[in-house]
Amino acid sequence: MKTKNKYSGNIEQEKLRLRIKQLELEKQIREDWKDIKSGFSIPHLFSRTNEKSLFSEAVNYGLDYVITKAYNRAGEKIEISIRKGIEKLKTVFRQNNLF
Numbered sequence: 001m002k003t004k005n006k007y008s009g010n011i012e013q014e015k016l017r018l019r020i021k022q023l024e025l026e027k028q029i030r031e032d033w034k035d036i037k038s039g040f041s042i043p044h045l046f047s048r049t050n051e052k053s054l055f056s057e058a059v060n061y062g063l064d065y066v067i068t069k070a071y072n073r074a075g076e077k078i079e080i081s082i083r084k085g086i087e088k089l090k091t092v093f094r095q096n097n098l099f
Contacts, residue, residue, distance in 0.1 A: 092098075
């Protein structure tokens with residue numbers, strides 16, 4: 001004769017509780033996904049509201065990146081030019097015995 005485990009009722013209740021929680025979370029995910037899809041549209045990307053549009057944020061980020069790269073590159077070029085100028089001055093001074 002089989003004896004029933006005294007915890008089997010608790011296990012079944014816990015399974016049921018977890019399944020209900022899973023279904024609730026899946027429902028919440030579906031609702032959140034619908035909200036995301038409805039809020040993400042081409043007109044919404046270019047819309048002007050109190051907050052900045054996604055398109056303008058992307059443009060600003062891209063411009064910031066390009067400007068930073070150009071600024072750094074210009075700084076490197078200027079530094080190279082200055083070092084070359086200093087080296088030329090040193091050679092001129094050495095040639096004229098001024099240094």
